Amino acid sequence: MIGTAAPELIEVTRFAEVAEALRHPKLAVTLDERSVPVRGGTVLRIDGEAHTKRRRLFNRLVFRGGHQRLRADVLRPAIDRELAAARARASADGRGRLDVVAFCYRVLTELVATMIGLDRAQMRTDIEELFRLQAELDAFPRFKTQLLGAAPLDTDGEARVEEALARLRVAKDAFSDRWVRPALAARRELMRRHQAGEIGDDEMPSDLLTMVAAHADPAFEADPDLPVRHAVIDFLHAGTGTSVGAVAHTANELERWWRDHPVDRERRTDAAFLSAAVYETLRLHAANPAEIRRATEDVTLSAGTRIPAGRFAALRTGMAHRDRDAWGPNAEAFDPRRVPPPGAAGYGLAFGAGAHMCYGLPLAVGDDGVDGNIVLLLRSLYEAGMERDPDDAPVYRPGVAHADLRNFERYPVLIRATA
Template identity: 30%
Template sequence: MSTVRVDRIKDLQAVLRSKSALESAEVSTEYYIEPSAAAETNIQEFFQGIVTMINGDEHRQRRRLLNSLVRPEELIRFREHVILPSVDRWLGRAVKKNAEGLYTCDLADVVERIFLEFAAKIIGLQGVESEEGMARLRSCVLPIFGGMSSSHFENRDAVVEAGVAAKKVFVEEYYKPSLAYVQEQMKRVAAGELADEDVPLNLLKMIVTGADPGYADEGIAIREAILFFVATTGTSTQAVLSTIEDLSHWFVKHPEDAALVEDTEFISNALQESLRLKAPYVSFVTRVAADDVDVPGCPIKSGDAIQGWIAQAGRDPEVFGSDANEFNPKREVPDGYNRYGLAFATGAHQCLGLRAVLGNDGRSGSHLRMIQHFFKLGVRRDLTQVPRILEMRASEQELEIPTYITFPVVFTNWEKNA
């Protein structure tokens, strides 16, 4: 099997939309390049049978089911009753006045906890209401992200081992008790003690009711929950932090634009610009060619493994201009392309989170509302501290796509607006 790199946006857009470019767990974990115990463990523990790794009718059926979790009314409920109310709550607990009289916190910790509440609701997890429960769940995020992305790390064996250990904590302490809770709720529905609508719509409810045939396999159901856990927490956190970093530098160079934090369209454009440059926070995604893929600029033969360098494609100067490597929220984007590039991919496997991030109108998503709120509080990086960044393999570092572990900030308007 040959590996074909695709890094021009026109070519990659065509590949991702092709019915011949399929998802494959073996290609995603690079098992096809170098079969190993770590790669095989990676497939079995994290990838086999999840929605992002299945194709055809099986994928379409499950995707239609999962789309109901991100219907407009559900997204409004999550935004207004879960995410935004948790912003001030977690900030209030984290922000401290330092010796210089400045209000500081680690914003990575805060944002991750906010999105963990979202993840808990969309999955149906119990036990995250206490500080201890949240902290224990948060300890699983980074190692499980590593486990699912281990092909992007040098020390793969250790990363997979840590991911499997964290998965065990997630399953035993959160997934299984939460599943039992939903099972009991549905028994009460069957007995006429509860109305079905009184049991919130979430992934665990779908699993308990057998809404998809694949969920009869406990392993697939668990792996699907883990996918939602990582997707709603890790990438969302990085999207918010990266946008704050990029937009902060923009305001230093363009102080006249600082007042635009009140403009949701401007904040949306800034978020999309940051996503164009950095998402999906790893260097490439993968597909396998079931047949020849007709892409004029990049011949792909049946059986080829495909590496789609999404962030690199998002920096294509032929589409985004000679300054494509720079952050510019006022960038003019040509017709036929999205401002966020291919950050959410495209085609059959386009990311479910697109509407959650940007909102159905592109200007009302939870992420951009959160970013807007932080800037109203006067957020800026605490230059006395250096953020900790996850060390990934050289190809990730070359593209300068940081994955923040810590993100120290100062809020200059805390007393006035908190």
């Protein structure tokens, strides 16, 4: 119910406590009915056995060589194609121009569409329309904190949330009609032919909608439309926006770093250096304002923070990553030479921790940090000669007040006209 006062959030900001809370069995992800239109039916909003089962299913798409295959078969060719297109548009000054944000959205959408089982060719044709719909969906997380915010919303605030929810519903319906329903119907037909012996195992795709068509998780079918529709949209959202942000922010942090450390510019195509830069960027630019959890019983964290049963906690990973007790006196600074605290990954809790830790981690950073999508994108761009366009400054998306949570709307760069 939008009209009721929001419950007070308990802030968790210390690195050790956020890490502990993310793994705590009594801090659940299941939220209130207000968040249902946003994330209901997604893996991030189910707990316990149903969650373990869904994750096992999803893991099949990225583990056991899945993420490398997706990178080799889809992402690399898409990057090469888009770079060639930018070179072909090069102007008389011999420089190609591209916007890193649009470039990354394009190629990553293609990758995630393949994981889901959406038609890639259609996706490419309709991609502008998809971006428009996605922008409607992307605008929504800003309201998430308001939905669970410390203060009750005033009448204006309530009206804006209602309006955003209505737009979200329309955008999800449009998306579902245009892409999800036809793709699922095509997968069901494939499954029928497979069961009739007309096509073999090796011809069956490995994607989310094929799993749904194979009835691999009855929860998806319980309501014939809702869960799969939310899950697909959430996948597209989670699988693109965070990585796009990471590429643009890393390029931006590196520009600043190279001003004071010019010799490191030589390392711009070195995967190990880029990986360290990506980890630092992920540490400093949190994907979400907070991960929200609700206590199913009274919980007391190790530094004394109490979360009584039924109350919500905001686990502030962004603030935890600036905790000097864990990350040292220069915790605020971007430093690709940083040694992370014992037991922590270089990216800290950027992918969460515990049962709901990011499913896309192997895609984003690979098996060992150097072979993931984000490093591949950055390396390909630097190999193509990427440098900031001096005549076209980067633009931040409007409407996000907190500097650490801002994302780029455009990040224009120059590349060489020849490969």
